[in-house]
Amino acid sequence: MGFWEIFGVWLAALLTLGIISFLYRDNAFYKACEAIFVGISAGYWAITYFWDNLYRKFYLQVSDPAGTEKYVPWIGFVLGILMLTRLFKKIGWLSRWPLAFIIGATAGLYMMTYFVSNAMVQISASILPVFEGSFGDIITNLLVSGGTFCGLVYFFFSKEHKGVFGGAARVGIWVLMLTFGASFGYTVMSRMSLMLGRLDFLFGDWLKLIK
């Protein structure tokens, strides 16, 4: 292992310990690690955005003599300049235009995608014969169809949750909570694997206690 490699491992190990020390309490070591992390990452993203957007997506395309769509990046450039107008009081209102463009364009682009994945596919998959197959199949089908229906009732905002409607909504929130419980356990396990990765680094790469 060369000097810089050893130096890198020590630095990474100390920064890891610094961040983990937050579990005990806020301390100077954590503050130093936090400042390093925030400062370096902010600088990294600033440079990444500059080279990826201003240089690669704008400058290279605009300056390419063979480029067929060399005028398109100018739209983004002008919208970017409009964002900066908020620095001047008199024309600051112009900065709302690019925001409106971004929000409107994104909503339009994703509308159909979300409508298909979050609505159409879900409804189609919920139309099942509930009393078909084995006992396990019947339970599964009832959970899928009934759970989706009751979940929809819970998210229906035009009617108070009272009476039968309220009962269905309660079943809906129970289904949601059961799903959250399963999801919680699953995600915690994946986070444990992240922690094991860090411990593996500390005890293996750094302290050499495990091979």
Next chain:
Amino acid sequence: MRSRRPPIAAFVPSLFFLSLIPFIFLTAVAQSDLETGENIAFAPPEPPTGVIALDHVYDCGEMIDISWTLSAADTAGGPVTGYEIFRAEADSFVSVSVLPLGTNTYSDEKIIAGTPYRYRVAALYTGGAVLSEITPPVSAGTEIINWNLLNLFVIGLFVCGAVIYYITHAKRGKKLFIRKIAGLEAIDEAIGRATEMGRPILFVPGINDMDDVQTIAGITILGKVAQVVAAYDIKINMPVSRSLVMTTARETIKEAYIGAGRPDAYNDDMVRYVTDEQFGYVAAVDGVMVREKPATCFYLGAFFAESLILAETGNSIGAIQIAGTAQPAQLPFFVAACDYTLIGEELFAASAYLSNEPKQLGSLKGQDVGKFVAMAAIIIGVIAATLAEFGAGSFFVELSDIMHKLFTVEN
């Protein structure tokens, strides 16, 4: 004693056995050939028949679909080893793809729209290939309307129509009923607590940009929170991870302060950019929490792996916490660690409820119409499918099929 020579008869079995050796050897060779499939010359198999090349429907001239009837010799252990697709733009055919045994369709994507192509399919076998007939020329074209998506269009039009109807309705000043959402009632309570304790409020709008509808909903709720904050002169602290979110949040809080008649109390430092890096941002927000000890924490927007870190830190300082996100994987953490959680669409409903804007209220009501359609479709579809399963009649079979087709999207 004189030695006796063995009689000739004694050699007969040995001679017989020796004479069998070449036979056994040849049989073994022949058998090994059969097993390895080498050096066997099959007669040419029958070629693929009925080759059809058609323009792929509902695309922008990107694909030609070829189909054929398998060679009659395409059987397990038969001579056919696969198929090869040939394409000709002029006279000479070039190989496009080699496909495994039993395949009878192929989509050619390496084409130029509008150029006529002819195709032929070869059945490959050990001794070579047998070619099919050549298809007539076919070219790929663009279809402006995808009729496969007609159902999506009709349902989308219906829901959008309902949204527009209710927005118009709300703009005319008609009252639209939206039921109360439990988490919303807690907002005033949470701000009141911060006022009593004289401690700041922390507002985290998630880590996505302004192109995420969850961030927009979070910022809308921020507008309402900022109005109360301005009225009670509480400190609000909002670290953000996106520059556009910073700009929008500052605008929103500024407007709230102007609306409350206290423009001088507004300060740009209420909203601070930290970093775009997810965990760098989390480290900074955690630091803010333990140092400033806000009385109330709002987490409203799009969250990812940082959700539990933030909510647990907020919990450790004893803050009242209100969260809201439409990220299914993060909701369990907020539900477990926060006092109130706006689940999924409740976040958007809360945004509409608080803003009282005709557009948001009308949109929410229109979406409720969509949900009603979904509920009705599930009930009708499930009943029809179940009765069809019990043999209640062809009507229910057809109804079940219709309901499935209505909500199935084919590209």
